Amino acid sequence: MESKELLKKLCEGIGVSAYEDSIFNHITEAFQNLTDEIQIDNLGNIVAKRNGQENTNKIKIMLAAHMDEIGLMVKDIDENGFVKVTSIGGIDPRTLLAQEIIIHGKQDVFGVIGAKPPHLSDQSERSKAFKMEDLTIDIGLTKEDAEKIIEIGDIITIKRDFIELKNNVVAGKALDDRAGIVTMYECAKELLKLKHEADVYFVSTVQEEVGVRGATTSTFKIDPDIGIAIDVGFGATPELPEEDVISMGKGAGITLGGNIHPTLRKHLIEIANEYNISFQHEITPGLTGTDGRAMIITKCGIPTLVISLPLRYMHTSVETIDMNDVKTCAQLLARFIASISSDNLEGLLCY
């Protein structure tokens, strides 16, 4: 399957944090023929393991990308049948107005997030943003009929088709971090062509957006020698300071900072240079907002790397990503994995 095709399936699928199960099949199908064993753990993490060759020392590399997405939840159905919501994960309420949504109740219910008509609001009002509690979902049903199919606690996603822009750039919801999963998929495909000693665990984690919970338990179980979180980083746009962002289409951001194992990172950069794979530096001095922050503190500590795919408009329903970055990032990861052996591992992990 083409990676773009998989990404479209994943992004148009539904997987709000803790409700990821409806995209499980897409992920297991994708990794089926590329890995030796697939398990789903108690929290719902999908662990696809690809065995290494002549791996007598049982070295383990874990890749993690999260499958959950931000979303909304039904908080109340009012007397007129309008629905009030709260957010799951970090959502700017300004990105919600005039969106089409689906409430995942007993059945999927279409609705729109309402705006007061401009004719009725004066100019000063229009310079103020709506707060989450001001937003109302219109599903066109009476309270009585609404309550037959939806209830408080049902999850809500924005209805957004995955679209292709120019230059192999794509846009949609939940590219954070389904693009990371597709990067792992591409990496697994690359590994078919390479010899690697380490067993590789491709982990699609749950509940990253609400506190990196899936990575916590999956890393514990796998107990890898090296953990690599693949997530998205802030793509450059005019309103963001240059030092805070990475550029679209210029390769993955290799994160630098306290969360990151310094000598492993150096090795990763050497691999990128050796194979002429483009990359960028991304600076995060403290803990990253990725699965990496759970990995590093698992058990007695796991040597961790974080790789970020440049992504614009993070946590909106029109996140964009350059598919070329997915491709080069996957190549880099595969070459890195193939370079790790029981002969060099200890040296690479040495401070």
Place this chain on the structure above:
Amino acid sequence: MLLKRLTEANGVSGNEKEVRQLIIDEIKDYVDDIKVDKIGNVIAFKKGSIDSPRVMIAAHMDEVGLMVTKIESSGLIRFTPVGGIDQRILVSKTVSIGKDNIPGVIGAKPIHLQEPGERSKALTYKQLYIDIGAKSKEQAEEFVKIGDYIAFDSKYTEFGHNLVKAKALDDRVGCSVLIDLIKSDTKLSFYAVFTVMEEVGLVGAGPAAYHVEPEIGIILEGTTCSDVTDVEPHLHSTKLGNGPAISLMDRTTYFDKNLRELIVETAKENDIPYQFRKTIFGGNDSGRIHIAKEGAKTATISVPCRYIHSPISVMNKDDYTNTSKLLKLVIEKIETGGVL
């Protein structure tokens, strides 16, 4: 379905070509004369079988949207509104640019990098831009140029109890009701006029009325409806499902009392639900039509639309059916010598 085709066609004010062609194709076999005037209005004449006053029934073809103002060196596209759009509805949407419908997205600053307090302020036009995936100005210019029209990206969708979500219900719903009338049997002769550029200042209606010289003008609209939960009931301009909305007055017209009463009587006699449009905000093509040349008696009948001027406007299908029915009966009433 006609309303689906009409609302999914793009026709931002001044760029009504796609809608105009659709309408012409739809009605040309049902009218006796059809022409496009010098500014793009479609003026059709349907000849009846009786002596008729000069009746003009109008709906506007255009919709609100955006226009490209600048292409940045980064390849991102700046824009300005065409017609009245609340800037707050634009964030995190997909749009369609130019005649080749180049897809683009309007993004926003990630929540993670916002300063405290930033979220309480609406993002303004100056802060927003469209991303089509281009890496540079030169590359963007292969697909987009300054002045290109930009339309919302929104599909006709039925949902809830009898509701429809679409863009441009204001005023494709009026166009659709007028097309229904053209396709029905009427004894009265009338001019069916589909106007341009209503949303940017009632531009098309004046010259069209100058040409038609109506004695009676009926304007068909999709109008504001604010019957939502957080709006006080007395501020509900119209209510969805309560039937066609009949205008009393707005910023541009004091509608003719006798014509209005004729419409109300017709609704009552035929048990068609109706409501008055209970706001004076806004205006429509009547503003130009009723004062063209020697003037005309005008009335406006509207289908209420929630979230008007946004990609997700919502109407009730019963309101549509009742508006269409009422218009037909009003025409029959005028046939029997109703108003003049």
